[in-house]
Amino acid sequence: MGLLEEIGGGFLGAAATVGGMGLLGYQILRRLVTFRIDRAETLRNLYRMGVKSIPIVIVTALFTGAIMVIQAAPLVVRLGAQGLLGWGAGFGILREIAPLLTALMINGRVGANNTAELGTMVVTEQIDALRVLAIDPIAFLIAPRFVAIVTTLFLSTIFADTLALLGAAYGGFGLLGVEPKTFYNGLTSGLLGLSDVTSGLVKSIVFGVVMALSSCQYGLGVKGGAPGVGRAVNATVVASAAGIFILDYFVSFTLD
Amino acid sequence: MSAANTHDEPAPESGIDQAAEAPDASIAAVVGAQAMELVGMGLGIASVFVRTLYYCLRGRPDFGAVVRQMFEIGNRSVVFLTVVMGFIGMILVLQGGLQVKRILPEFSMVGASYLELLVRDLAATISALMLATRVGAGIAAEIGSMVVTEQVDALRMCAADPIDYLIKPRFLASLVMTICLVIWAAGVAMLTGMLTAYIMFDVNPRTFFNLHLVDTGDLVVGLAKCLAYGAAIPVVAGHSGLTTHGGSEGVGWATTRAVVNASLAVIVLDLILSALGYVLLGP
Numbered sequence: 356m357g358l359l360e361e362i363g364g365g366f367l368g369a370a371a372t373v374g375g376m377g378l379l380g381y382q383i384l385r386r387l388v389t390f391r392i393d394r395a396e397t398l399r400n401l402y403r404m405g406v407k408s409i410p411i412v413i414v415t416a417l418f419t420g421a422i423m424v425i426q427a428a429p430l431v432v433r434l435g436a437q438g439l440l441g442w443g444a445g446f447g448i449l450r451e452i453a454p455l456l457t458a459l460m461i462n463g464r465v466g467a468n469n470t471a472e473l474g475t476m477v478v479t480e481q482i483d484a485l486r487v488l489a490i491d492p493i494a495f496l497i498a499p500r501f502v503a504i505v506t507t508l509f510l511s512t513i514f515a516d517t518l519a520l521l522g523a524a525y526g527g528f529g530l531l532g533v534e535p536k537t538f539y540n541g542l543t544s545g546l547l548g549l550s551d552v553t554s555g556l557v558k559s560i561v562f563g564v565v566m567a568l569s570s571c572q573y574g575l576g577v578k579g580g581a582p583g584v585g586r587a588v589n590a591t592v593v594a595s596a597a598g599i600f601i602l603d604y605f606v607s608f609t610l611d
Numbered sequence: 612m613s614a615a616n617t618h619d620e621p622a623p624e625s626g627i628d629q630a631a632e633a634p635d636a637s638i639a640a641v642v643g644a645q646a647m648e649l650v651g652m653g654l655g656i657a658s659v660f661v662r663t664l665y666y667c668l669r670g671r672p673d674f675g676a677v678v679r680q681m682f683e684i685g686n687r688s689v690v691f692l693t694v695v696m697g698f699i700g701m702i703l704v705l706q707g708g709l710q711v712k713r714i715l716p717e718f719s720m721v722g723a724s725y726l727e728l729l730v731r732d733l734a735a736t737i738s739a740l741m742l743a744t745r746v747g748a749g750i751a752a753e754i755g756s757m758v759v760t761e762q763v764d765a766l767r768m769c770a771a772d773p774i775d776y777l778i779k780p781r782f783l784a785s786l787v788m789t790i791c792l793v794i795w796a797a798g799v800a801m802l803t804g805m806l807t808a809y810i811m812f813d814v815n816p817r818t819f820f821n822l823h824l825v826d827t828g829d830l831v832v833g834l835a836k837c838l839a840y841g842a843a844i845p846v847v848a849g850h851s852g853l854t855t856h857g858g859s860e861g862v863g864w865a866t867t868r869a870v871v872n873a874s875l876a877v878i879v880l881d882l883i884l885s886a887l888g889y890v891l892l893g894p
Contacts, residue, residue, distance in 0.1 A: 370790060410645070411871060411875070414829070414875065414878075415874075415875070415878060417879075418878045418879060418882050419878065421815060421882055421886075422732075422878070422881055422882050422885055425885040425886060425889050426728060426731070426732055426885065427884075428889060430724065440753055445821055446706075450706060451703075451706060453701065456740075456878075458873055459740055459744070459874060460871065460875075462744070463743075463867065463870030463871045463874055464867060464870070467748070467866055467867040467869045467870055468863065468864075470863075471860070471862075471863025471864070471866065471867065472863070473859050474863070475859070475863065478859075530886065530889060530890075538756050538810070546713065546714070580859075581756070581759075581859030581862070582756060583864070584859065584863055585753075585755070585756055585862050585866065586752075587750035588748065588752065588759045588863055588866045588867075589745075589748045589749055589866070591749075592744050592745070592748050592866075593691060593744065593745050594868060596695070596745075597691060597694055597695060600694070600695045600698045600699060600702075601694070601698055603698065603702055604698045604701050604702050604705075607702055607703065607705055607706060609742070611705070611709055
């Protein structure tokens with residue numbers, strides 16, 4: 356009986372969380388449609404979440420590009436087709452790797468931070484103070500963060516696409532002796548289209564929405580003082596990562 | 612570990628007014644400061660790693676703590692990893708199959724290439740990224756809250772090295788459990804990939820499950836990656852936890868730092884080991 360209870364409890368907890376995220380999303384959407392969103396706060400969050408994440412995105416993208424080339428290398432050697440290197444690495448990077456890894460990195464950095472901040476505000480009763488001052492916490496705190504996270508992830512993915520391709524081109528040159536020119540020709544030979552790029556970007560928007568909603572939801576739901584904040588940070592990172600992979604599959608499936 | 616007696620401290624500043632840092636005038640100063648910070652962090656992590664190894668050889672054997680951490684790190688991650696790797700397997704075979712459709716007439720090579728890729732790189736790396744997120748955040752939050760509530764200082768007062776007491780058990784548990792979890796994850800990803808290939812592209816599971824491309828070199832590289840990630844994650848996260856400062860809010864920062872640094876460590880190690888494997892063992 357204990358196992359059944361545990362499974363049921365887990366499902367109920369997951370359902371409650373997803374439902375809460377849905378309601379939060381609806382409330383944010385209402386503020387966005389009527390433009391009730393704090394502009395200064397949005398810009399500040401964009402700077403803190405977006406601009407400050409650039410170094411991580413650069414490092415991740417360059418390294419992953421090089422890794423992709425190494426993993427695609429045996430295929431190239433086996434088939435003896437150097438022109439395919441650009442296609443293999445490029446398609447992997449644009450469709451899957453760049454959006455996924457950027458999302459995971461930003462999730463660790465921005466999502467966790469956002470939860471910790473909102474959680475601290477809840478614990479120190481700053482959110483209630485906003486309500487007392489007749490300031491709408493959703494319009495002032497949550498909606499700006501939501502916009503900032505989605506924008507950050509979208510732009511970071513474009514950035515990461517470019518840099519990962521660069522890393523792949525020069526990684527291929529260093530390891531396999533494939534000229535960057537050959538790599539570029541493989542990219543543009545017609546096997547890759549705009550659809551590959553847009554599919555990756557659609558994914559990045561979906562990941563951004565998941566990350567923003569879950570990190571705000573867990574942050575606002577903090578209970579139990581300072582240790583509760585730690586627990587919430589842990590839970591949100593795990594939940595976002597799982598959500599990102601699950602939605603990745605469904606987006607891939609529906610786009611093709 | 613409950614941090615029950617959090618003493619009253621003045622309300623920590625929220626992140627709202629921390630953002631207004633004055634931008635530095637010269638770019639060289641910014642880059643230099645970043646580089647100095649990075650080198651300092653690297654040295655700190657290296658120091659924690661070396662001391663952990665020393666205590667593994669010379670410290671007190673503490674099987675109870677290691678087994679407890681194994682449960683924390685291993686058993687608690689199984690469900691999460693299973694879900695993630697199951698979806699990864701489906702995504703990879705779906706995307707790969709759609710691409711192969713454009714170029715090659717038949718699917719007999721998809722399974723073999725996919726399994727090779729899984730053994731050599733993907734199973735270990737994706738699992739390690741997930742573990743860096745889950746285990747890294749957990750370790751940093753736990754040790755960070757111990758630092759904030761002065762339990763780590765209490766350990767030092769009792770002439771017990773926090774590395775020996777806190778990080779060594781997590782290190783040993785992570786080494787063992789990472790290998791077990793990666794093998795399990797690879798199995799899950801193989802299974803879902805096989806199912807996807809059968810349902811979407813009508814590839815017979817027997818044709819799909821083709822191990823002739825997986826050679827000893829692939830296995831060696833894959834296992835080396837498991838060991839490297841298993842060692843890196845607790846050390847990096849433990850270092851982030853031990854360097855917590857600034858009250859309960861510092862624990863949040865430490866957790867963030869741990870996840871980012873551990874993920875970066877995984878990616879950097881992946882590149883180094885992949886390149887080494889490629890150069891030494893051939894494609």
